[in-house]
Each structure stands twice: as C-alpha cells, then as structure tokens.
Amino acid sequence: MFDVLTVAALADELTGTVLDGRIQKLGLVNGTTVAAEVYANRRRHALVASADSDDPAIWLADRLPSTDPGLITPFGLQLRKYVRGGFLIGIEQPALERVIRLSIVKRLAGHNDHEANELDDDEAEIDPDDAQDDAPWSAGMNRVELIVEIMGRHSNLILVDGDGLIMESAKRVTSRMSRVRPVLPKLPYTMPPPPDKPDxxxxxxxxxxxxxxxxxxxxxxxxxxxxxxxxxxxxxxxxxxxxxxxxxxxxxxxxxxxxxxxxxxxxxxxxxxxxxxxxxxxxxxxxxxxxxxxxxxxxxxxxxxxxxxxxxxxxxxxxLREVGGDAGPRDHAQRRARIVAAIDRECEKVSSRLHSLQEQHRRSAKTAQLREWGETIFAYLWHIQPGDSQLVIDDLTIPLDPALSAKDNAQAYFDEYRKAQRAGARLPEHIAEAETERSYLRQLRVQADQAEGFAAIETIRQEFDEHTGGRQPVGERPGNRSKKQAPRRVTGLTEVSGNVIYIGRSGRENDQVTFDIGGAEDTWLHVRGVPGSHVIVRWLRPAEDEDERAVETAAALAAHYSGSRTGGLVEVDVTRRKNVRKIKGAGPGMVTYRNERTIAVRPQDEASLKAEGRLD
Missing domain, CATH: 1.10.8 (Helicase, Ruva Protein; domain 3)
Structure with missing residues (x-):
C-alpha cells in the first residue's frame, strides 16, 4: 500500500542509498514507467518510478527492468536530455503527501567539450567519486526536478525546470480534464491541493x-x-x-x-x-x-x-511485484493478493465519487435560498441604487453585483437557482448507486480475500473484470488471461439432521445460492451490516418451524465467510428466502430483505463444525 508511511520510508531509503549518485542509464519501460540505473556508494542501484493508474510506485528494484528503446515520447526525450547522465542531489517528500521530488543536475552540451559530444550514457559509466571532485552541481550546471506523484488514477511523473515551470510529464492533463490543476508544458508546477482535513x-x-x-x-x-x-x-x-x-x-x-x-x-x-x-x-x-x-x-x-x-x-x-517480466503471479496467494489490491483501488475511487456527490447534495440544499434572494430583490427594487454591492433587509443581507441592475441581479439568482435545481435533481439517485456499488465492491473484496484455489480466485477475477468494464487487476496481461469460466455449481454441506447448507463464495454464487437453489420457504442468512456470503438452508422437510440447531450451524458458517471472520460474537440476520429481493441494476449478490430476526454466533469453519458433529 503506497500510503504516506510507505512514501516517507522510501524517501528516507532513497536518501541513504542513491543521494548524490550518477544516473548512468535511463529509459522508459512503458509510457508511464521510468527505470534508471543510479551509481552511488560504489554500487549500481535500479530506481523505478511508475505513474500507472492502477499500480503507481517508486522503489529500488533488485534488478533493472527491461526498457523499450523504440518507445519515443516527448517526456522520454526530455528525460534523456536533462536527467540521464545527471546527478541526483536532492530527495524530498512534502509532509503527508504521496509525492517524492527528485532534484537532478547535469552539465548540458556546450558547457564542456566532452559533454558536447553527447556520449551515450547507457555505455559510458563514470565513477561518481571522480566526478564529485569537480563539484558537479556548481556553476554551469542545469537543475531540474522529477516529481513523482503517487495518487491512484491521478498519478503522474512531472519534469520541472529551475524556474518551477513544467517541461513535460508522463500524462498531460488539460484544463478540460482538470480546471483546478492542469499539467502542461510551460505552465507553473503546483502541488496537488491539500485536503482541508486535520493532521x-x-x-x-x-x-x-x-x-x-x-x-x-x-x-x-x-x-x-x-x-x-x-x-x-x-x-x-x-x-x-x-x-x-x-x-x-x-x-x-x-x-x-x-x-x-x-x-x-x-x-x-x-x-x-x-x-x-x-x-x-x-x-x-x-x-x-x-x-x-x-x-x-x-x-x-x-x-x-x-x-x-x-x-x-x-x-x-x-x-509483491514482477518487475519488467511477463510472468503472472507465482501462485494462488500472490494472484489473490493482486486482485484484492485492484478491488481496493476501485473501492477507493467509488468512495471518492460518493464523497463528492454527497458534498454536492449538501450544497444543493441551499438552492431554495437563491430563489428567495431573487424574490426579495424583486420585492425591494425601489430600495436598490445603481452600484450597490448588497441589499440589507432586517437581518437578511443579500450580495449584489454592482455592475448589474437590480432586476438583472434578481434574474441572475433565478438563473442560478434553476441551474442548481437541474443539477441536484438526480443527485439522490446517483448517491444511492454509488453506495450500492461500494457495498458490492466491499463484498467482492471479502470474497477475494477468502478465495482458495485457482477456480475460486479466477471466478472473483472475472466478476471484477466484468464490473470494471474490462480493466484488469494488477499482474494480468492480455496474453495471459484465462478463458471465461462457466459458473460452477455450488455444492452443499449436509447438516447432521439431513438439511443441506449452501454458501456463496462470490457475487455470482450468492445469486445462484439465493435465487436458483433456495426455495421460497428455505432459510436465508447473512451477517448483519458486513460484507459476506449468502447462506441458504434447504430444509429436508419444509415446515412452519425452523430447526434452530441447523440455523445456528448455518449462521456460524455465514459469520466465517464474512468480513467479521476474525471477530468474537457476530450478528447474523435470518429470514425466509421469499423475503429477499435482488436490487435492480446492482452487481451480483446485492439484495434487500425484510422480516428478519438476528442471532449472535461465533464464526466457525466446516472442519470445526464437523469435529463437533454438527456437519456430516
């Protein structure tokens, strides 16, 4: 997890390892990933920085990944001219930011005859100890900063000159893409705006x-x-x-x-x-x-x-990485970890969108005030003089545009009111959709975290891939993707009285367990308020009264296959399957239910329940 702790630790590690080193080799692994060989402390180090939207990072790899010499981009050309062959003289992490600023100095062609020949730095290896005797970052050296911003889909690598102007970046951000912070050549570099939150x-x-x-x-x-x-x-x-x-x-x-x-x-x-x-x-x-x-x-x-x-x-x-190679994860655990990480990133994006929608909804609550202000201005037109900046009526103060007439000020508030009303009309619907999507992703994460074996992990991967519209989890490459599997049939566990318990291990399986396997009078269970599996008890002899021992056994399994697996007592909701309804338009396994009762149980897996004689 590249959070502020990881980035701060990496900044300290880089300072103690490659500071004052010479960047001997440098190339692009792909359009958003740079790899450099830095010679420092009489050792070669492989420094990698990536602005990949799904997997941004900066670290010292155990080997230099393969670069693509045929990949020529404006960003790559600028790096070759101003960074390769230079010295890394500064490493800084702004407080509480996932940003590392690398300061590099280099003598450009024209300052020194031997540099003017533009030696191929991939082959010329100069001992930095000899170079440092000449004070390489003294007069005549050009200084730039390579700024590594590790911020999910907004991650970027930005090259900035000595005047603080952007020279080039791995990702150009136009004013249409971001009105707050465009990233384009010749614009001043500004840090990402800090959130207004406590330290x-x-x-x-x-x-x-x-x-x-x-x-x-x-x-x-x-x-x-x-x-x-x-x-x-x-x-x-x-x-x-x-x-x-x-x-x-x-x-x-x-x-x-x-x-x-x-x-x-x-x-x-x-x-x-x-x-x-x-x-x-x-x-x-x-x-x-x-x-x-x-x-x-x-x-x-x-x-x-x-x-x-x-x-x-x-x-x-x-x-946790396969640097520069084409191999996929080494085994199931590694594969599962990468899918979990991809789900976490997607969930973070949805949470950010939800927060933005909730802020818009909060602001839209003030739209009625805009209409009231417009009506008040019309009611007091006679009271407003040309050039007035506000209208004060009793305890009410209404801002005015001095350049507009009183009538135009009122009309401006009415126009703003109608615009806000149109924008806010669908906000509750969008908020509900985002909340449902976040709940679905949290459910999928729990199931991915608990998936065992290739088939179960692959089922989760395919379900996540479908949800994101084809974006692949980290480590999945187009040539390595498995063919889509047909949904596997969920097998049941026979409870000691002969009733059969079915457990969904993915969203698709939850749908299958609840709506294909479960009958209207069968019992449905789910941990209360926490992502987890749907569990069905298929009664051997459907009756008005449920077998409470069988229900408790199923509840223990529901608790085990949930986000509360490591907790103590876990609350589990119990209802008849006929009371469960699928949420229209939501992801697999997303339901609403009613007429439930709640019981408290301790999570138990199949093995412990068999040892107690509660499962055959």
Missing part, C-alpha cells in the same frame, strides 16, 4: 470526538478515518480500527464514545514514524507468498498472515 499526527480526543460525530453510523470506522483525516489510507484506517477494537472492519455505530481518547492515541502512535523517521518494513505472507507489506508493523495483517521483517521498504515492494 492525524496531532489528533486530540476532541478532534476524534468531532470525527466520530460527523460520520455515518453505518460506515466503517476505517472509512471515517480515511474521509476525515489528511493522509490516512484505507490500510492505515483499518489498522487504527484493529488496534482500537480488534476488528479492522468495525462499524461506527459499534464504537463507544468513550473510545475517543484511545482512538486519538492509536492514530498518533501509528503515524509517529513520520516524526521520528524510524521504520520497520514488514512483508506479510500466506503459504510462504507475499500478500501485503507496510513500512511499519500492521496488526490487522499479522492476524491473517505471517509477518516477515525485511531490510528495506523497497524489498517489501519488490516482494
């Missing part, structure tokens, strides 16, 4: 209380932290939630108001390395394969995987 490193009990009070009760604590604090990533949010409650996916309505002091303390403690600059990079493995990493230990990952200390954050990043 989590200085979070107080009062700040935590305000944060919780402003969140939706149905939201997870992790999401509230991500939305409410600057620089907090989903992984950081889940870790704080886990340290506080032992449940990374806990809902806000389950967090006690008395926990605010501890919430603030855990948040500060987790981000303390940003102040102390002490790092403990860790890779988390399942079945001896890396599935995640962090710059500092993460308890919620350690609860589901084996923690392994590594020498550097780059080593942790490299453990």
């Amino acid at each position: 989590p490193r200085r979070l107080t009990s009062a700040g935590a209380e305000s944060l919780l009070a402003g969140g939706k009760p149905s939201a997870t604590l992790a999401d509230v932290l991500v939305r409410g604090l600057r620089g907090v990533s989903p992984q950081i949010g889940r870790e704080v939630a886990f340290r506080l409650t032992g449940n990374a996916g806990i809902k806000l309505n389950a967090v006690s108001p008395e926990m605010t002091s501890e919430l603030a303390r855990h948040t500060r403690n987790l981000l303390e390395p940003l102040l102390t600059r002490t790092w403990q990079p860790v890779v988390y493995k399942q079945e001896d394969v890396a599935i995640g990493y962090a710059a500092v230990p993460m308890s919620h990952l350690a609860a589901i995987a084996n923690a392994e200390d590594v020498a550097s954050v780059s080593a942790a990043v490299d453990a």
Whole structure:
C-alpha cells in the first residue's frame, strides 16, 4: 500500500542509498514507467518510478527492468536530455503527501567539450567519486526536478525546470480534464491541493470526538478515518480500527464514545514514524507468498498472515511485484493478493465519487435560498441604487453585483437557482448507486480475500473484470488471461439432521445460492451490516418451524465467510428466502430483505463444525 508511511520510508531509503549518485542509464519501460540505473556508494542501484493508474510506485528494484528503446515520447526525450547522465542531489517528500521530488543536475552540451559530444550514457559509466571532485552541481550546471506523484488514477511523473515551470510529464492533463490543476508544458508546477482535513499526527480526543460525530453510523470506522483525516489510507484506517477494537472492519455505530481518547492515541502512535523517521518494513505472507507489506508493523495483517521483517521498504515492494517480466503471479496467494489490491483501488475511487456527490447534495440544499434572494430583490427594487454591492433587509443581507441592475441581479439568482435545481435533481439517485456499488465492491473484496484455489480466485477475477468494464487487476496481461469460466455449481454441506447448507463464495454464487437453489420457504442468512456470503438452508422437510440447531450451524458458517471472520460474537440476520429481493441494476449478490430476526454466533469453519458433529 503506497500510503504516506510507505512514501516517507522510501524517501528516507532513497536518501541513504542513491543521494548524490550518477544516473548512468535511463529509459522508459512503458509510457508511464521510468527505470534508471543510479551509481552511488560504489554500487549500481535500479530506481523505478511508475505513474500507472492502477499500480503507481517508486522503489529500488533488485534488478533493472527491461526498457523499450523504440518507445519515443516527448517526456522520454526530455528525460534523456536533462536527467540521464545527471546527478541526483536532492530527495524530498512534502509532509503527508504521496509525492517524492527528485532534484537532478547535469552539465548540458556546450558547457564542456566532452559533454558536447553527447556520449551515450547507457555505455559510458563514470565513477561518481571522480566526478564529485569537480563539484558537479556548481556553476554551469542545469537543475531540474522529477516529481513523482503517487495518487491512484491521478498519478503522474512531472519534469520541472529551475524556474518551477513544467517541461513535460508522463500524462498531460488539460484544463478540460482538470480546471483546478492542469499539467502542461510551460505552465507553473503546483502541488496537488491539500485536503482541508486535520493532521492525524496531532489528533486530540476532541478532534476524534468531532470525527466520530460527523460520520455515518453505518460506515466503517476505517472509512471515517480515511474521509476525515489528511493522509490516512484505507490500510492505515483499518489498522487504527484493529488496534482500537480488534476488528479492522468495525462499524461506527459499534464504537463507544468513550473510545475517543484511545482512538486519538492509536492514530498518533501509528503515524509517529513520520516524526521520528524510524521504520520497520514488514512483508506479510500466506503459504510462504507475499500478500501485503507496510513500512511499519500492521496488526490487522499479522492476524491473517505471517509477518516477515525485511531490510528495506523497497524489498517489501519488490516482494509483491514482477518487475519488467511477463510472468503472472507465482501462485494462488500472490494472484489473490493482486486482485484484492485492484478491488481496493476501485473501492477507493467509488468512495471518492460518493464523497463528492454527497458534498454536492449538501450544497444543493441551499438552492431554495437563491430563489428567495431573487424574490426579495424583486420585492425591494425601489430600495436598490445603481452600484450597490448588497441589499440589507432586517437581518437578511443579500450580495449584489454592482455592475448589474437590480432586476438583472434578481434574474441572475433565478438563473442560478434553476441551474442548481437541474443539477441536484438526480443527485439522490446517483448517491444511492454509488453506495450500492461500494457495498458490492466491499463484498467482492471479502470474497477475494477468502478465495482458495485457482477456480475460486479466477471466478472473483472475472466478476471484477466484468464490473470494471474490462480493466484488469494488477499482474494480468492480455496474453495471459484465462478463458471465461462457466459458473460452477455450488455444492452443499449436509447438516447432521439431513438439511443441506449452501454458501456463496462470490457475487455470482450468492445469486445462484439465493435465487436458483433456495426455495421460497428455505432459510436465508447473512451477517448483519458486513460484507459476506449468502447462506441458504434447504430444509429436508419444509415446515412452519425452523430447526434452530441447523440455523445456528448455518449462521456460524455465514459469520466465517464474512468480513467479521476474525471477530468474537457476530450478528447474523435470518429470514425466509421469499423475503429477499435482488436490487435492480446492482452487481451480483446485492439484495434487500425484510422480516428478519438476528442471532449472535461465533464464526466457525466446516472442519470445526464437523469435529463437533454438527456437519456430516
């Protein structure tokens, strides 16, 4: 997870490893990925920076990836002229930003005869120790910055000159694409606008209380932290939630108001390395394969995987990547980890869109005021003199445009009111759609995280691929994609009384279990308020009364195949299948239900239930 902790740790690692080094080789791996060989401290280092929308990163790889000499872009040409052969003299990470600024100096052709010949830097290897004797970044050197912005789909690599003007970028951003921050040659470079959120490193009990009070009760604590604090990533949010409650996916309505002091303390403690600059990079493995990493230990990952200390954050990043190769993931665990990461990125995009829609809806609530102001101006036309900047009536103050007449000011408010009304008419519908999509992605993530074996993992991958319109999870290449599998038939588990329990392990299987296998009078179960599997009990002898022991067995399985698997007591909703309805237009497995009752059980898998004699 390239969050602020990872980026800060990498900035420190680069400073201690390649600072003052010479960039001997440099090329494009693809249009958005740069690879450079940096000679520093009498060693060659492979520095890679990528602005890939799905997998942005910067790290020191264990080997230099293959570059494409036939790929010629304006950005690549500028890098060759101003960066290759230069010296890396500065490395900086702005506070709480996923940005690293690399300062490079180089003597350009014309300043030195031997440079004027434009040596091929891929073949000319100069000992930086000899070069540094001549103070290579003294007078006569040209200075540029290569700015690496790691911000999901907005990631970019931007080359900036000594005057702060953009020279070129891996991705050009026009004013149509972004009115706030276009990225084009000759424009001044500006940092991404910082969000107006509190600094989590200085979070107080009062700040935590305000944060919780402003969140939706149905939201997870992790999401509230991500939305409410600057620089907090989903992984950081889940870790704080886990340290506080032992449940990374806990809902806000389950967090006690008395926990605010501890919430603030855990948040500060987790981000303390940003102040102390002490790092403990860790890779988390399942079945001896890396599935995640962090710059500092993460308890919620350690609860589901084996923690392994590594020498550097780059080593942790490299453990999860196939740099420059065409091979896919090494085995099922690696494949699953990449799909989970892709789902997380998509969920983050949807959450950002939802937040934007909710802000628009909040602002649209003020549209009635625009109409009232227009009506008030019309009612007091006689009171307004040419050039007035406001109309004051009792306690009401209405801003006026001095360049407009009173009547035109009123008309301007009416026009603005109608425009806002049109824009806001469909906002509730769009918000509901985004909330449903986010719920679906969270369900898919839980199922991907728990998928075992190639067939189950491939089912999740295909379902996610269909949802995103063909965008592939990280590590999937067009030549390596598997053929679409036919939906597999869900097999049942026979409960000791002869009733059969069916469990959906994906969205498609949830639909199959609920609507194809389950009969109207069969019993349907799902963990309350948490993503997870649909579970059906097919009664051997359908009757008015349910077998409570069978229901409890099915509920334990529903809890196990949910986001609350690692929790204690888990609430599970139980209802007849006839009370379950599919949400029109939503993803597979998305339903509404009614007439439910709720029971509390402990999660149990098939093996433990068989050992207890509750499953045959």
